[in-house]
Amino acid sequence: MLETLGLLANGFTIVFEPQNLALIIAGCALGLFIGAMPGLGSVNGVAILLPLTFLVPPTGAVIFLAAIYYGAMYGGAISSIMLGIPGASTAVATTFDGRPLAKLGMADKALTAAAVASFVGGSISVVLFTFFAPPLAHVALVFGSPETFALMMLAFATFIGLGGDDIFKTLFSICIGLVLSAVGFDIISGEPRLILWDITGFLHGVNFLVLAIGIYGIGEMIWTVEEHNLGGGKSMLSEATVTVKRTIANLRELLSSWRATVMGSFLGYFVGILPAAGATPGSLMAYGIAKQISKNPEEFGKGALEGVCAPEAANNAASTGSMLPMLTLGIPGSPTTAILLGGMVIWGLEPGPRLFIDHSEFVWGLIASLYAANLFAVIIMLIFIPVFIKILKTPFTILAPIIFILCLIGGYAPTQSMHDVWLMVVFGIVGYLMRKLDYPLAPAVLAIVLGPLAEPALRQSLLISDGEFSIFFTRIYAGPIMVTAIILLFLPVLKIGYDKFRHRPA
């Protein structure tokens, strides 16, 4: 413990060098902006700026990139809340309730909640990272396919178990997402599959952001246009003004969401450390569970503050968490850490169990910089909230075309193919129709994120066990997770039965 604190103190002396401090602040601000631009998530930001980092020493470089990563986690919430377009894949869950809050004229409240929850998530996770890195690295290492599949089941269960929605419509939505997630290339058989109409664009699969921006960004816009009946020049928002008094009131109200925030922080961190999972599944799962444990689950999707806090806390916590397998195992925990890993190669560092020993200055400088980046990002974001609100007051007739263009850029950016842009427009229309027919869209998004993780894990497990499903129950980590998932899955059914029993006519 003391030794860890000593190393951390060393890390802080590195962080407080003026140059590194400047890099953190610049990185946070840049990340915030990148994260707020639809489609330009932390992955793109880090990839674009990676070539610049060879000008500073590796520690400075990783600090800069980590600050961008962190800033982008904060920034992702901005366009999710204000425009209803997920700024980054990690911020999709934030649109579920952040957007309705903004429409109720409480965009400032949602943004404050996102900033504070992100800060809490980031802080809790970085403390966990500091003190429990080696044992958690071991968990990440032994976490194989059966464990991954059990965890994915748990994620699905939290969503199906969300009371309120029509369970069959939820299942239908999940199935659509799963089918879309299966498009592209099947690594188990080594064959392309579901290449619809032989269009080569489907070879790279259906990018999750294309679906998310399509149904949330474009679909949302069609919806708003209809709702406002093309109301000429009418502002999309009611009177959201920012005053100090209001901000303090917002902060006070946030206290009631502490459970969701803390839960999101821990969950996000643990999901984040699992190789290949990353912040997006973490934040979606946190949203699902927040709804389960909430006292007012019926408010979710209509503007529940907890629905903003949980995923925002989780995605920041997960972004810290995903650094762990990157540093200790050389396995990226998320797409962004995959790029960072490439950076480490350029800087001549070999990630792996020995990195903490051989390059302790690099590792602890990075960890200490996460503390600092977290603090700066929340300050920058809180300061800029009034500016964001100003933007929102732009008349809808002006804002709508801008949002539309941002959506198109966002759809194009990840793969740089026009195919995805068209696909996104199609998803926007389909998403709008599904919404008209009262189909929940979040489960489809969840499915397309988790499908590509769950499916190979399932097939790998069954390959190993010769088709025996017992493999999911007999292993030390997989077993309890799977049982929890099954209980959660049947919870709504039990609830319905119990309610019927209670309200039986006397």
Add this chain to the structure above:
Amino acid sequence: MIKSRRSFTKLVCIIGASAILAGLPAIGQAWEPIKPVEFVVMAGKGGGADKAVRLLQNIIASENMAPVPFTPINKPGGSGAEALVHLNDKKGDNHTIMFTLNSFYTTPLRQPKLGIDITTFTPVARMAEDTFLLWVNTDRKDINNVADFVKAAKAKGNQWIMAGTGKNSEDNLLTDFLNKAYGLNMKYVPYKGGGKVAKELAGNNADSTVNNPSEQLGFYEAGVTKALAAFTPVRLPLFPDAPTFRELDKDFVYFMQRTVVGAPGMSPEAAHYYKDLFTEVFNSDKWQQYRTKKSLQGGLLTDHHLMEYWKIERDIHEVMLRNMGAIK
């Protein structure tokens, strides 16, 4: 302190300078790219190929070898099919190059519908050949050589798990070889990417792998995994204790190419430019260091030498795939 502050100023300057430079036209007689060069990666972000491309991009930019930036674009779809189709569609384009692997041979063979003829592509430079070794976890105290390995794998029959990248991939070819050569019945379980495969072995979720050195290096250096034998003609300097399969009387050698290829029908001047550029990159200290560190083999190969190499390798892969039953 002073040094680091200066480098920070340099960073700021370069951001500005590169923005200005990108707008300037090329000066001089010989052909030079006039807009950013698209550097297609036939694999996903974070994999071995992607890391190599980002290093190449870094060398070109930091040594000012080219007047324009080289921008990596990942097209991992369909085991490289997406990237191949993309490059094929760029016929005659002088600003698109690709970093390629062995799926360059296998994917067009397995998916003839794509209509890809790799001999129409423009050879630029083979930068290296990656090697393969047979790995087990160091927890297996009973396995210290290939003979032990064969004994243990035989005892477990098809419960012995060999983790590898996708089906019919390089790892699968090597597993097939081992099964045949030693009369084994190992179960091949595909994972996404070599890094994931290496981790499955380190976490004891698999019994053995045939990773590249770069994928196992972290675990190897930490003493978590050990190499039993190499699929190379001679022993690798990094792993002097691992004999080659040739030494063990099984004549099997297998490499993974790391090659830069240009779009089909690229102008001869442009092809010449890229050849010179990547020759310079090949000879740079950074690339040579990377080669040593990752235990890469295979010298520089350009022009018709590279094309001949492709043809030979394609024929070898065709035979291998046919023997596996992956193609008819």
